[in-house]
Amino acid sequence: MSAPQGWEEIRAEVLRRIDRRDWAPGAIIPTEAELAAEFGCARATVNRALRELAAQGVLERRRKAGTRVATLPVRKATLDIPVTRLEVEGRGQHYDFRLLEASETVPPVPVSSRLGLAPDATLWHLRTLHFADGQPFLYEDRWLNPAVLPDGLPEDMAEVSINEWLVKTVAYTYGDIAFSAANARADDAAHLGVEPGAALFITERTTWAGEAPVTAVRLAYAPGYRLHTVL
Amino acid sequence: MSAPQGWEEIRAEVLRRIDRRDWAPGAIIPTEAELAAEFGCARATVNRALRELAAQGVLERRRKAGTRVATLPVRKATLDIPVTRLEVEGRGQHYDFRLLEASETVPPVPVSSRLGLAPDATLWHLRTLHFADGQPFLYEDRWLNPAVLPDGLPEDMAEVSINEWLVKTVAYTYGDIAFSAANARADDAAHLGVEPGAALFITERTTWAGEAPVTAVRLAYAPGYRLHTVL
DNA sequence: TAGTGGTCTAGACCACTAT
């Protein structure tokens, strides 16, 4: 074997050694300095490779204790969270949407508490139905904090989806996201054109800009939706 | 503002400037060299901060073209894919499991084709029910390529779950994973103790070790399961 | 307290690509 060149080749070589069981799960591997000497490169280069593998869950690193092959690898999967239009167009389908509601009202308590707002605070309530090739694809139910919208909502909602207008207008710094399955509620079923009780893939997102809550949104995907990624 | 120290503070400062719209979506930001001069640090430190933000989808970087704030941020979410036992114990619940089936048989065609095997190849078929505090938590239906098991399956299946035995024994190099929702099939319902048709969160994983297919598994979670992460 | 990883520096060369 010729010595690996560059941090990506070093990463690949480390994975090979783990796969070949030269380094078994739980075993300690050589230090950065030792590997750098073996590969004839700087320690920083080895560090880069091992750091990526640790971020991926393949290795566990602790100062002084050294670097080990993860015994029970908590593998990390990276998901892309695209804007709906791009998700639909990425499948080669035509994207369209219809705004069902845009009103300013007091949300249900679970929503206001999730955003950390007073129970009587009013929010924008935006409901949108997204289509792929004319078929209902996604039913979006969004609550939006008007405090983060100095200029209010745009006049012409027909031109861009709220979704895209938001991400261009309100940057968020932190958010959380949860995926689950739910039987279609009456409104889900009506909008998506499925029987009540059909199993739907649900995404719920909450985002903040600094300390200020921005939006809480529930996305109900039409049956057949799959969120896919590589490990 | 005092100059940020270290790449994490630089990353935070960049996010602040994006949040404050000093740097708007789509706008180009200063070069690494300029930022390094402003912050009084080495270019490599700025590079580290901006590289992390680009990996997260906040920035878009291209040589010569410079670094821009992402217009339609395809945000990246990182999911942890732990072993089931750790997932249950991480909730403070007691973990247990029961092996329902361990046989060597010819799988349905969708399974063999997904693994790239001949339709008449035999595989191990392992079905396991996982419990959290004694309640059914996850129904696992796994097909396993015997070719990757030089010594066959372990004698005593009661001591460790197949899940953990596998990850310790068979390192995989590539895999893909998909999440979806499905109405409970008859077997799902029977094992998980729910009504047929209940909405279940489904995870399907396929893994390879080099060119050799390792395993294809379908995980059906009991209702209420949520996959959660931060953005 | 000593060993190991985490980070930073100042400089260099390279790879890619807008112009």
Added chain:
DNA sequence: TAGTGGTCTAGACCACTAA
């Protein structure tokens, strides 16, 4: 072709922690 990010180097100091 020139500008920008991508990576590497050789060395240094620091932070954490196992022994």
